[in-house]
Amino acid sequence: xxxxxxxxxxxxxxxxxxxxxxxxxxxxxxxxxxxxxxxxxxxxxxxxxxxxxxxxxxxxxxxxxxxxxxxxxxxxxxxxxxxxxxxxxxxxxxxxxxxxxxxxxxxxxxxxxxxxxxxxxxxxxxxxxxxxxxxxxxxxxxxxxxxxxxxxxxxxxxxxxxxxxxxxxxxxxxxxxxxxxxxxxxxxxxxxxxxxxxxxxxxxxxxxxxxxxxxxxxxxxxxxxxxxxxxxxxxxxxxxxxxxxxxxxxxxxxxxxxxxxxxxxxxxxxxxxxxxxxxxxxxxxxxxxxxxxxxxxxxxxxxxxxxxxxxxxxxxxxxxxxxxxxxxxxxxxxxxxxxxxxxxxxxxxxxxxxxxxxxxxxxxxxxxxxxxxxxxxxxxxxxxxxxxxxx
Amino acid sequence: xxxxxxxxxxxxxxxxxxxxxxxxxxxxxxxxxxxxxxxxxxxxxxxxxxxxxxxxxxxxxxxxxxxxxxxxxxxxxxxxxxxxxxxxxxxxxxxxxxxxxxxxxxxxxxxxxxxxxxxxxxxxxxxxxxxxxxxxxxxxxxxxxxxxxxxxxxxxxxxxxxxxxxxxxxxxxxxxxxxxxxxxxxxxxxxxxxxxxxxxxxxxxxxxxxxxxxxxxxxxxx
Numbered sequence: 001x002x003x004x005x006x007x008x009x010x011x012x013x014x015x016x017x018x019x020x021x022x023x024x025x026x027x028x029x030x031x032x033x034x035x036x037x038x039x040x041x042x043x044x045x046x047x048x049x050x051x052x053x054x055x056x057x058x059x060x061x062x063x064x065x066x067x068x069x070x071x072x073x074x075x076x077x078x079x080x081x082x083x084x085x086x087x088x089x090x091x092x093x094x095x096x097x098x099x100x101x102x103x104x105x106x107x108x109x110x111x112x113x114x115x116x117x118x119x120x121x122x123x124x125x126x127x128x129x130x131x132x133x134x135x136x137x138x139x140x141x142x143x144x145x146x147x148x149x150x151x152x153x154x155x156x157x158x159x160x161x162x163x164x165x166x167x168x169x170x171x172x173x174x175x176x177x178x179x180x181x182x183x184x185x186x187x188x189x190x191x192x193x194x195x196x197x198x199x200x201x202x203x204x205x206x207x208x209x210x211x212x213x214x215x216x217x218x219x220x221x222x223x224x225x226x227x228x229x230x231x232x233x234x235x236x237x238x239x240x241x242x243x244x245x246x247x248x249x250x251x252x253x254x255x256x257x258x259x260x261x262x263x264x265x266x267x268x269x270x271x272x273x274x275x276x277x278x279x280x281x282x283x284x285x286x287x288x289x290x291x292x293x294x295x296x297x298x299x300x301x302x303x304x305x306x307x308x309x310x311x312x313x314x315x316x317x318x319x320x321x322x323x324x325x326x327x328x329x330x331x332x333x334x335x336x337x338x339x340x341x342x343x344x345x346x347x348x349x350x351x352x353x354x355x356x357x358x359x360x361x362x363x364x365x366x367x368x369x370x371x372x373x374x375x376x377x378x379x380x381x382x383x384x385x386x387x388x389x390x391x
Numbered sequence: 392x393x394x395x396x397x398x399x400x401x402x403x404x405x406x407x408x409x410x411x412x413x414x415x416x417x418x419x420x421x422x423x424x425x426x427x428x429x430x431x432x433x434x435x436x437x438x439x440x441x442x443x444x445x446x447x448x449x450x451x452x453x454x455x456x457x458x459x460x461x462x463x464x465x466x467x468x469x470x471x472x473x474x475x476x477x478x479x480x481x482x483x484x485x486x487x488x489x490x491x492x493x494x495x496x497x498x499x500x501x502x503x504x505x506x507x508x509x510x511x512x513x514x515x516x517x518x519x520x521x522x523x524x525x526x527x528x529x530x531x532x533x534x535x536x537x538x539x540x541x542x543x544x545x546x547x548x549x550x551x552x553x554x555x556x557x558x559x560x561x562x563x564x565x566x567x568x569x570x571x572x573x574x575x576x577x578x579x580x581x582x583x584x585x586x587x588x589x590x591x592x593x594x595x596x597x598x599x600x601x602x603x604x605x606x607x608x609x610x611x612x613x
Contacts, residue, residue: 006504008497019489288485289498291446292546293474295467298502383466387438387447390485 009298013305028314030270035318035366036325037263040334042358043326047350052245058124059238061219062211064092064226067234074205079230083211086225088218091119094206096195100160100188105148111188113195124184128176134191138173143349144185146175163200170194185349267366271373278377286381287389299382300375307374311367319362327352392585393420393443393554398452400438412438414610416452420603422553425576425586427595430607436589437482439607440556443587444477445469456554474499478547478584480557484539486546488532492523495531496546517545521575537568544575555579557588561595569594576600 017024064083066075075094083092096113114125116134132140139158141149149158149172160168170190177184196203211226213219223235278286289299325331330350381389398416401409413435420426430436441447442454445461454462461472473479486495496517500510518524521541526534531542540560547555561569569592579586580600588595595601606613 004504006501008501008504008510012494012498012501015490015494284485285487288481288487290470291444291473291479291481291485292499293470293477293550294499294502295470297467298470385447387441390446390481 006301009302010305013302013309016302017306017309024310027270028310030266031311031314031366031370032318032321034263034267035315035362036321037259038365039319039322039358039362040325040331041259041263042362043322043353044331044334044350046353046355046358047326050351050353056242056245059241060210061213061216061238062223062226063208063236063241064211064230065208065234065236066232068232072234074201075208075233077204077206077209080206080209082229083209083226086222086229088213088215088222090212090214093119093210093212095208095210096192096199096201097207098195098199100198102148102152104152107148108186109145109188110186111190111195111198113190113192115192125189128189131174131176132189132191133173136171136173137169137194138171139188139190139194140174140176141172141189142184142187143175143177145188146172160198162198168194168198264365267369271369278381282378283381283389286378287384287386290382290386291390296379296382299378303375303378304371307371308367310374311370314370315363315367318366319359326350392422392457393587394418394453394455395439395442396453396455398439398442398449398454400435400442400447401450412610413442413449413607416607416610416612418605418612420585420587422585423580423583424602425580425600426588426603426605427598427601428587428589428605428607429591429596430589431591434607435610436591436607437558440479440558440587440589443554444479444556445472446479474502474550476552476554478550478552478555480540480543480547480555480560482559482562484543486531486539486542489530491528491530492518492526492534492542493528495542496549498546499550513549513551517549520548520578521545536563537571540564540568540572541575544572548579553585555584555586557586557590559590559592560588561590561592566594573598 064075064079066073077094080092080094083089098111099108100111101108112125114129114132116129116132128140132138149155155172157169157171160170162168176189193203195201201207211222213222219237219239223237226233227235286299290296325334327350335350395416395418398413399411400413401411403409416439418439428436428439438447442449442462443456445454445464449462452462453460456472456476459472461469464472487498490498493514497510497514500513505513515524518527521544523538523541523545526538526542531539534542540563560572564572573594576586576588577600596604
């Protein structure tokens with residue numbers, strides 16, 4: 001087989017595709033849609049995985065919550081000092097945070113209160129703390145919150161309705177972006193005192209306490225100690241959080257998988273149709289080519305070019321459309337299916353993740369399979385006696 | 392030059408049923424000869440041409456062309472043999488209707504990946520020889536029967552084969568076009584090509600340029 005590309009064979013393959021333009025157009029469209037669906041699923045998965053990994057990395061080692069009758073209550077901040085006495089605990093930081101339901105957009109915002117002079121429980125907040133003006137009633141908001149507030153004409157300030165029905169006016173002093181959209185998108189950061197005021201939480205209480213432990217091997221033991229010393233608490237370790245995050249993700253990826261299977265199924269129906277044989281006209285053409293001196297490999301090369309032109313074009317087009325769909329249009333419909341809480345939280349933006357392995361996987365799931373499906377029936381006809389095929 | 396030795400060809404219809412298309416055929420055809428193979432429909436004429444063109448293999452016996460046992464050739468070598476030695480004019484022409492005259496004629500040259508100038512020279516030679524230069528870019532399906540036959544002849548001759556095989560070449564032509572085809576045969580014979588025509592058209596019988604007539608009846612030479 002000559003390594004030089006036979007341009008006449010390529011021309012013949014293009015002519016052959018144009019001769020069956022309706023069939024070619026139909027197959028290209030179907031392939032493009034399948035590749036588009038497949039790539040969109042992979043791109044969204046990649047983006048969410050990226051977000052989840054970053055979120056999991058920033059999770060605290062242990063969170064201690066006060067629990068009674070299976071319900072979560074505010075915790076005494078004095079308990080943080082007691083937790084510090086446990087060997088292996090580096091710091092115990094009370095957190096004041098909670099959800100604020102914004103009725104106009106039927107969305108929950110996460111309000112996080114921070115103390116100017118205390119250690120923050122995660123790095124992202126350390127950075128934000130340096131830009132927040134603690135002397136005023138001001139707040140920094142995530143991108144998603146900003147989008148919703150702007151839409152509702154709150155561009156410079158926002159009025160929070162406190163539990164007693166009075167208004168707390170907070171100035172919007174800036175929009176921040178953290179390492180991940182997932183954790184920061186719905187977040188509002190303000191001084192701990194303002195957060196207490198909005199939630200009507202006494203100064204001796206906190207939402208929960210974050211416990212930092214440098215040695216990961218000690219997490220389980222320390223969690224057990226806390227639970228023994230404070231039976232009225234719920235102790236959540238990083239691993240527990242990871243599992244719950246991953247469970248949510250796995251559940252979502254199950255739906256992804258369903259779509260993936262449907263795509264594959266349809267794809268294989270087309271392949272099955274292709275494998276089930278050539279039309280009598282196509283068979284005759286293969287026979288004629290053999291009769292006038294074409295080798296089996298010449299016929300297969302022409303069919304390879306046909307398959308490659310259609311599938312590679314569909315691959316590029318499908319990929320391009322999926323990139324636009326996922327990263328420019330933010331995967332409408334599909335994203336909502338897989339980010340379940342988007343009804344309650346501001347929708348976050350899927351971050352652009354370029355993963356060459358994913359592109360290669362989509363390529364190998366589509367182009368070679370289609371080419372094989374094009375070549376195999378022709379190979380069957382081309383290896384028969386030419387006389388038999390023509391007759 | 393062409394020798395068929397004890398050729399038998401059987402077609403298997405199913406496990407218990409075979410048809411014997413040719414029985415113990417022995418023929419010798421010299422270089423440059425024009426041979427007519429006569430016989431009624433189903434007598435085995437087309438099968439004989441297929442065996443000479445290495446389009447199928449005999450059940451037993453040997454086909455020898457220029458001292459080569461072409462009946463034993465593996466598939467790819469049989470293709471090469473056809474490409475370099477055989478020009479086949481099929482009964483129904485076997486053109487690709489949705490391709491142009493040009494694209495049909497150059498089909499045998501495509502695997503050779505020739506320089507475009509060489510390819511064009513060969514193309515121009517045959518389309519002039521068979522008077523179809525004005526139809527070069529016309530789709531074959533838009534041609535008349537006679538024109539389609541000339542395209543088929545041009546395709547069979549594009550690679551200057553030594554042997555021309557024609558299967559019932561005038562079956563779909565009226566008398567005028569059949570006579571025009573005979574003129575083309577004269578030209579090809581004049582060029583020194585070996586021509587074998589399978590036909591039952593009386594126009595060819597006792598034709599002065601015919602060197603040999605072979606009559607086949609129910610798969611045997613009679």
